[in-house]
Amino acid sequence: MTKQRIGFIGVGLMGHGMAKNILEKGFPLTIMGNRNRAPVDDLVGRGAREVKSPREVAENSDILFICVTDSPTVEKIIRDADGVKAGAHKGLVVVDCSTANPVSTEALAAELASLGVDFADAPLGGTPAQAEVGQLTAMVGADPAVFKRIEPAISAWAGKVVHLGPVGIGHKMKLLNNFLSMGYAAIYAEALAIGQKVGVSIEVFDSVVRGSRMDCGFYQTFMGYALEGNRDSHKFALTNGAKDLRYVDAMANAAQVSNPISSAAKNLFAQAVGAGKGQDYVPMLADFVAEQNGFKRKTKG
Secondary structure (H helix, E strand, O other): OOEEEEEOOOOOOOHHHHHHHHHHHOOOOEEEEOOOOOHHHHHHHHHOEOOHHHHHHHHOOOOEEEEEOOOOHHHHHOOOOOOOHHHHHOOOOEEOOOOOOHHHHHHHHHHHHHHOOOEOOEEOOOHHHHHOOEEEEEEEEHHHHHHHHHHHHHOOEEEEEEEEEEEHHHHHHHHHHHHHHHHHHHHHHHHHHHHHHHOOOOHHHHHHEEEEEEEOOHHHHHHHHOOOOOOOOOOOOOHHHHHHHHHHHHHHHHHOOOHHHHHHHHHHHHHHHHHHOOOOEEHHHHHHHHHHHOOOOOOOO
């Protein structure tokens, strides 16, 4: 059986591992280059074909994955003069793996449908390390027939693929998931600051939480930096967390739901970004909260 032609735009921190696994599963792959040449050159060395524009990726793909920072970037990739729509052909499926605004997702799906192009959202759960070994989680919003068609390609890079329902629901669930994780980060950072001030060391704090009902994978990667000093334990920038929480806020507002907790987390992340910490990773929020309270956070030992 002939493998479907795959296109990939956004071969960065998460996308490189995803694209690498697509190649390793035998799919022909077309990618679009960017300023960071290392992942592009690696994928070309593994057999990917590089082109210069989203239009060319679309022209050479049956399924086109997009994995970028935010909805405005997705919209530009699709709508620009040399964008995906310019190279669209009937039967193409565009799969957005970004963490995006569901309102934008649903609008893009309607636009592309008029061209005979299907749209699906498949945001990610997991880390760049999991992307490299093909063990991400995909939360998919798609028509059932479209899901059946794209599932083999998604399974090339995901260890868990869940079809949640129609287009847009994947991004809605992803925002709720990221509200939980960024909310945890805000709570952990504040708890560690309070603890240090009242004489509870980070070692004592961790000895109680680790292995308890309050432990989880996110706690462990957060403490990989906060406790152990591994700057790469959770490579997700504060600026991305702030963006995700803004999208949560917009989703809640559109649904006319009060959201005091996610708003508080959003404001803390916005403070950190405004203070020039946007490119710091999420666990470094613990340093920022300590600094805002006038002291330097103590680490292990």
